[in-house]
Amino acid sequence: MARLTFLALLANAVLSQATSVWTLNCAPLTIQRSDPIISPGVASGHVHAVVGGTAFGRTMNDVDSASSAPATTCDKFTDHSNYWAPQLYHMRSDGKFDMMPFTGMNAYYENQTCNYDPSGNCPPNRNPSAFPEGLRMIAGNPFRRTYNSSDPWQQAILMETGNFGEQYGMPTRYAPAISGHVRFPSCWDGVNLDSEDHQSHVSYPDPTLNLKNGGSNTQGGMCPQSHPHAMINIGAEFGWDISSISDLKSLVWAQGDTTGYGFHGDFFMGWKDPSALQQSFANCNGGSCPWNSFGTSNGQPGTKTSMLPQIQGPFENIGWLGPIDALPGNNPVYKPMAIKGRQVTA
Ligand SMILES: *[C@@H]1O[C@H](CO)[C@@H](O)[C@H](O)[C@H]1NC(C)=O
């Protein structure tokens, strides 16, 4: 499934350059109402599904909060970063909610973005840098309930069921697996590891630049002058098993979003050896890049492994024990109602 999705992504891309890519595969780490970027130290507004380093917790205030983890659920063993997205629930006919099984995350790491340059066009080798240590960023917006096609922050959020192809908002064709796709910003201001809105220190490539080499979009191209530093591009896909249900309209994301436009993802940089990460993209052979410096032996990929975080999240009945009466955090379910052609919230 993952591979096909990537091909679909490539087909959509306007980028003509050959890119090098490898896939990061991560097993689930925890599902809890925590978000150390948006809600440090306290319960977050909704439940998140998390993968990556075992240092994940509500309080991650240090530059090395993620990289200091002793282990990771990911197959590239030096990636102790954390990645998280809203958890998926099923709305039952009795009004209760079932938690859907989270199956983990795959992410494409690609060299598609280049530094800002006054020439306005990327060189043949785009040469993005590894993420600065301790960088944190979010893509998407939990509160969106409509789609704005000219906003790159929304173009970066897609969904897919099975291999039916990516689309904006909740998929319409049933398959027993659903994934939420998050393309993270790949341009950085060079100064801030975070910002008040957790977004303005990073940016997507500038669609008005790199026009001679296929343009720029959320997946790659040239960084804007305001955020001139190109980073490796991450396309993350979070997955859930929905084989127990048959009606996609009965799905809701943990923040109460039934539209899918409010899907989002968070990244907390925790690569133990950022220079090895960057070196990997400097030593690619065609489309594949070596990952033997990522803590695996003989250039073989490691194995993703489910683990528990070092610090157990505070206990909350988020649905582990069976159906629950409300979405944790008491988030109301968004019900669009058509009134004279307009959509309003119930
Ligand atoms: C990606 O990296 C490889 C290896 O360094 C290079 O051959 C290729 O041109 C790069 N692609 C882009 C778009 O920069």
Ligand SMILES: *[C@@H]1O[C@H](CO)[C@@H](O)[C@H](O)[C@H]1NC(C)=O
């Ligand atoms: C859609 O996004 C664009 C680009 O961010 C913005 O300029 C515009 O105001 C947005 N439209 C609406 C209706 O929010």
